Amino acid sequence: MTEIRTAAQAKAWLEHQGKSVQEFAREHGVDPATTYQILAGRKKGKRGEAHKVAVLLGMKDGVIPPDTPGSKGAVTIDLY
Incomplete structure (x- = not known):
């Protein structure tokens, strides 16, 4: 189970x-x-x-909807 990052944690993750x-x-x-x-x-x-x-930064649990109608579907990023 991955925890949701704070802004400071996301910055540290990028660094x-x-x-x-x-x-x-x-x-x-x-x-x-x-x-x-x-x-x-x-x-x-x-x-x-x-x-x-x-x-994408891990600051929120959620689903990223597809960008275009022809794409293969939504991307789900579960942080739990």
Whole structure:
């Protein structure tokens, strides 16, 4: 069972991997500004891109819906 990360833990996790926020955003196809806002607590990650970023960073348990109608389905990331 993996616990949900705090913003500080998510930042430390990125640093542990040797990745910048820019690199993380590029790898996952998300907006770097949104990623910075999630890490700073200015966005809560309730919907849309912010939700996706929060789930990818492990700061939220959730499902990432497919980006396009032709994709193979939603991605579920269970932290429990």
